[in-house]
Amino acid sequence: MTPYIAHIRQKDGKIQPLPVHLNESREIAESIGRKIGIPHITGLAAWLHDMGKYNDDFQVYIQEAFNNPSQRPKRGSVNHSTAGARFLMQHYHATAKPMIECVANAIYSHHGQLVDMLNPEGESPFDKRKTPKKPIDFDVIEERFFSEVCTREELDAYVAQARKEFMAFFETYKKTTKQAVQAAVALLTKFIFSALLDADRTNSRLFDEDIEAQSTEPPFTQFLQQLEERLIEMQKKAPPNEITKLRQQMSDTCFEKAKLPTGIYTLSIPTGGGKTLASLRFALQHALEHNKDRIIYIVPYTTIIEQNAKTVRELLQTTDDVLEHHSNVMDEPTFEEGKSISYDELEARRKLVNAKDNWDIPIVFTTMVQYLDTFYSGKSRNERRLHNLSNAVVIFDEVQSVPISCISLFNETLNFLSKSCGTTILLCTATQPALDSVKRGIQVDGELIENLPIVIKAFKRTEIVPLIKPEGWYTNDIAEFIREKLESVQSILIILNNRRVVKALYEELKDDDAHVYHLSTGMCVAHRKAILQEIREKLDDNELVICISTQLIEAGVDVSFQCVVRSLAGLDSIAQAAGRCNRNGEVAIREVYVINHAEESLKKLITIDKGRGCTDLILRDMQKDSTLYDGYLLSTKALTYYFEVFYNQLTHFLDYPMKKISLSMYDILFTSNSTFKQEFKGTYPFWSSASFRTAAQNFEVIEANTRAIVVPYKEGEMYINQLIDGERIADLSQFLKHLQQYSVNVYPYEFDWLCTNGLVEAVDFGVTKVYVAKQTAYDLSYGLSVEGEAALDNLNF
Incomplete structure (x- = not known):
C-alpha cells in the first residue's frame, strides 16, 4: 500500500511517510517543552498538527505539487490544519478548557498567525476554524490517524499527562491575580506555537536536506x-x-x-x-x-x-x-494569495528565509x-x-x-x-x-x-552644571559658548534632541579653527564608524575637536571628550551623555553642561519632551535644596524618582494604546476582554478571549517602523551595483550583513518623500525588493537627504 505522505523531497522524489513526520516532530517538540516541564503539551501540538494530511484531497495535492513544480496547485487549496485542532476541541475541551485552547490554536495557526479567540466585532475566528469552507471527511482522517500513528487509548493517556503538566505549570500562579493567570496562558499559547513551528520546520528541513539532527552542549x-x-x-x-x-x-x-x-x-x-x-x-x-x-x-x-x-x-x-541578529535590509518575501509558485521561486524564498539568523x-x-x-x-x-x-x-x-x-x-x-x-x-x-x-x-x-x-560616588568623573535660561539657548548662543570653552579644553561634544538643530549648529561651527564633526541617524553605520574613528585619532593627538550629534552617540560609543554640552532631556539621557565625558578618568572632574535649547521642536518627540520636563522638576528641587537626592543629580535616588514621575505622567501610554481600537494591546491580550465579549452573541464558550491576530496586526516596535535604504557611501556603491546588475551572490547571509553597514533606516513619510523626489529606486532581488539611494541623495556631511525631522521617539499612536 502506498504510504500516506507528509512530504516529497524534490531533488530525488523520496517520500517522508506521514506517521514518521508526526512522530519525529512530536519528539522534537517534547524536547522543547521539557525545558519548562510541559513535554506532553508541546508534543500534543506536534503529534496532531498534520492530522489533516490524511485527507485524500491533500494526498492528491502533494503528489501534483511534486509532479508539476512549475504549475503547482494553488497554495492553501487543501485545508490540513483544521483536523487535529478540531478533534482536540471535540473530545477534550470540556475537561481541560484552557490547555486544549492553547494547543488547538497553535495547530490551527501553524501555517500563519495565532487566530483571535475573540475579535473586535465580537466574533470568534477560533471557533469558526472548526468548520472549513470545503467539506472534509473528518471520520476517515481520524480512522487513518489512529491506525497508523497511535491508538485512541494512547492519545487519551497522552492528553491526561499533558493536563497534569498544565496544572503543575500553573501551581505557582495560585496566589496571583486572575489577570496574571490570563497573561501567562496567552504567553504559554505563544510558547506552544513556537515549539510546534520549530519542531515542524526543523523536521521538514532535515528531511529535505537529507541530514541527521545534531545536538551539542554549549561550551x-x-x-x-x-x-x-x-x-x-x-x-x-x-x-x-x-x-x-x-x-x-x-x-x-x-x-x-x-x-x-x-x-x-x-x-x-x-x-x-x-x-x-x-x-x-x-x-x-x-x-x-x-x-x-x-x-x-x-x-x-x-x-x-x-x-x-x-x-x-x-x-x-x-x-x-556567537551570533549577531539584527533587522534585515530586505522585506520578507510574500506571495499573492492563490498564485501558483514555481519550484525556483520556492527555493529562492527558502534561501532568503534561511539567511535570516535564528537563535539556536x-x-x-x-x-x-x-x-x-x-x-x-x-x-x-x-x-x-x-x-x-x-x-x-x-x-x-x-x-x-x-x-x-x-x-x-x-x-x-x-x-x-x-x-x-x-x-x-x-x-x-x-x-x-x-x-x-x-x-x-x-x-x-x-x-x-x-x-x-x-x-557611584567612587566612579564620579563629571560635574553636572545646569545652565538653564528663561528664554532658552539659541544656536548662535551655543556656538559662542563652545568657542569660549575651547580656550580651556581641547574637545567638546554637543548632543541635541533632533537632527534639524544638530545640522544648524554644525553649519554655524563647521568653518571654525577646529576639527568639526556631525553625526546623525541619516548616516549609514559604516559612515558613522569612520567619523568616530577619525574623532578618536584626533582626540589621541590632542587636537581641537568639536562633535555635534543626536542622542545616537549616547549608547555604547566608547569615546571620551573633555567637555560635554547636553540639551535638556530625560535624566537617563543626561547620565548617558555624561558617560562620554572624562570617560577614562583622565582628570579628577570634568563639566557636563545642561542647556535648554530654544529652537528644538519636540512636538513629535513626546517621551523626550516629558523626560525633559521631569528632569527640569528635579533641577528646580535641587536648586532650592542642594542636599536632595544625596546632593547628586545622577544618584540612585534621583534616577528612581525621575522614572517614577516619568512613568506616572505617561501611564496612559504604557499598555500600548492602539489607533484603531479604543482598548490597549495589553487589554486585548492579557485581560478578560469584556468589551469584545459584549458584542458576542450568546454565551461565550471559551476560557481565553485573547485577540492574538488583532494585537499582532496593530503591533510595531517604534524603531521597526522604518524601511532600510542602501546608500552609495564608499563600498555601498559597489553593493548597489551588484544589486542593480543582478550579480550572483555566493553567500547571501554575509551579503545581507554587509548591506546593513551601508543602509539607513527612514520613517514612512521620509520614504514617501524620497520616492516622490526620485531619490531612491526599488531593485528586484529574487522574490523581494531592495531599495537603494541615488548618488545625489547622500551627502558626506549629513548622510541621507530627507525632508523634515524624523520622529526619533514617535510613540506610534
Whole structure:
C-alpha cells in the first residue's frame, strides 16, 4: 500500500511517510517543552498538527505539487490544519478548557498567525476554524490517524499527562491575580506555537536536506576558562589605581552572585565600570551552575551589536558560537494569495528565509526590536524563536531604552520567562528604569552590586552644571559658548534632541579653527564608524575637536571628550551623555553642561519632551535644596524618582494604546476582554478571549517602523551595483550583513518623500525588493537627504 505522505523531497522524489513526520516532530517538540516541564503539551501540538494530511484531497495535492513544480496547485487549496485542532476541541475541551485552547490554536495557526479567540466585532475566528469552507471527511482522517500513528487509548493517556503538566505549570500562579493567570496562558499559547513551528520546520528541513539532527552542549566551561585567563592578562596591564581595583571587585561580585537562583536581577554598574565583562562572567558561571542552554544579549540599537559581539568573540576566542541578529535590509518575501509558485521561486524564498539568523546558538546578540517582535509581531519567523528564550540567561543592556508604549508588554515577558520558563533576567544599566514601580511591574530579586551609592560616588568623573535660561539657548548662543570653552579644553561634544538643530549648529561651527564633526541617524553605520574613528585619532593627538550629534552617540560609543554640552532631556539621557565625558578618568572632574535649547521642536518627540520636563522638576528641587537626592543629580535616588514621575505622567501610554481600537494591546491580550465579549452573541464558550491576530496586526516596535535604504557611501556603491546588475551572490547571509553597514533606516513619510523626489529606486532581488539611494541623495556631511525631522521617539499612536 502506498504510504500516506507528509512530504516529497524534490531533488530525488523520496517520500517522508506521514506517521514518521508526526512522530519525529512530536519528539522534537517534547524536547522543547521539557525545558519548562510541559513535554506532553508541546508534543500534543506536534503529534496532531498534520492530522489533516490524511485527507485524500491533500494526498492528491502533494503528489501534483511534486509532479508539476512549475504549475503547482494553488497554495492553501487543501485545508490540513483544521483536523487535529478540531478533534482536540471535540473530545477534550470540556475537561481541560484552557490547555486544549492553547494547543488547538497553535495547530490551527501553524501555517500563519495565532487566530483571535475573540475579535473586535465580537466574533470568534477560533471557533469558526472548526468548520472549513470545503467539506472534509473528518471520520476517515481520524480512522487513518489512529491506525497508523497511535491508538485512541494512547492519545487519551497522552492528553491526561499533558493536563497534569498544565496544572503543575500553573501551581505557582495560585496566589496571583486572575489577570496574571490570563497573561501567562496567552504567553504559554505563544510558547506552544513556537515549539510546534520549530519542531515542524526543523523536521521538514532535515528531511529535505537529507541530514541527521545534531545536538551539542554549549561550551560554557571552555568559554569561562578562556575569559578568566584573558581577565588575568588584562588585570596585569591595567593601571594600579582605585578605579581598576573597584572594577575588579564588582566583576568578582558578579561572579560570586552567579550562584543565585533563577530570577530577575539588576546590574547597575556606573558607566566605565566594566559592565560587559562583569555581566559576561555572571552569565557564563550562572549558565554552568543552573545548566542554562544559551546566553542572549538584548541591546537597544543595531549600531552597538557589532562592537559588543566583537568584544565577546575576542574574549572567548570563538566565532561560530556567537551570533549577531539584527533587522534585515530586505522585506520578507510574500506571495499573492492563490498564485501558483514555481519550484525556483520556492527555493529562492527558502534561501532568503534561511539567511535570516535564528537563535539556536550558545551566545546571541540581538536588538530590543527583535526581542519584542518575537513575542508580539505575530510573524511565524519571529515567534518560532520564542522557545529559545527559555532556560537561558537574558541580559538587557541599557534596559532604560524600552519604548514607553511597550513597558507593560515588556514586563509581562520578563515575568513569564523568569517565573515559568526557567530564565534568568539581568537588567544592565547605570540608570535603572524602576520597572517595578509601574502598575504592571516586575518583581526584582536583587541588585548584584553591593554598596551601590558608594560605588557611584567612587566612579564620579563629571560635574553636572545646569545652565538653564528663561528664554532658552539659541544656536548662535551655543556656538559662542563652545568657542569660549575651547580656550580651556581641547574637545567638546554637543548632543541635541533632533537632527534639524544638530545640522544648524554644525553649519554655524563647521568653518571654525577646529576639527568639526556631525553625526546623525541619516548616516549609514559604516559612515558613522569612520567619523568616530577619525574623532578618536584626533582626540589621541590632542587636537581641537568639536562633535555635534543626536542622542545616537549616547549608547555604547566608547569615546571620551573633555567637555560635554547636553540639551535638556530625560535624566537617563543626561547620565548617558555624561558617560562620554572624562570617560577614562583622565582628570579628577570634568563639566557636563545642561542647556535648554530654544529652537528644538519636540512636538513629535513626546517621551523626550516629558523626560525633559521631569528632569527640569528635579533641577528646580535641587536648586532650592542642594542636599536632595544625596546632593547628586545622577544618584540612585534621583534616577528612581525621575522614572517614577516619568512613568506616572505617561501611564496612559504604557499598555500600548492602539489607533484603531479604543482598548490597549495589553487589554486585548492579557485581560478578560469584556468589551469584545459584549458584542458576542450568546454565551461565550471559551476560557481565553485573547485577540492574538488583532494585537499582532496593530503591533510595531517604534524603531521597526522604518524601511532600510542602501546608500552609495564608499563600498555601498559597489553593493548597489551588484544589486542593480543582478550579480550572483555566493553567500547571501554575509551579503545581507554587509548591506546593513551601508543602509539607513527612514520613517514612512521620509520614504514617501524620497520616492516622490526620485531619490531612491526599488531593485528586484529574487522574490523581494531592495531599495537603494541615488548618488545625489547622500551627502558626506549629513548622510541621507530627507525632508523634515524624523520622529526619533514617535510613540506610534
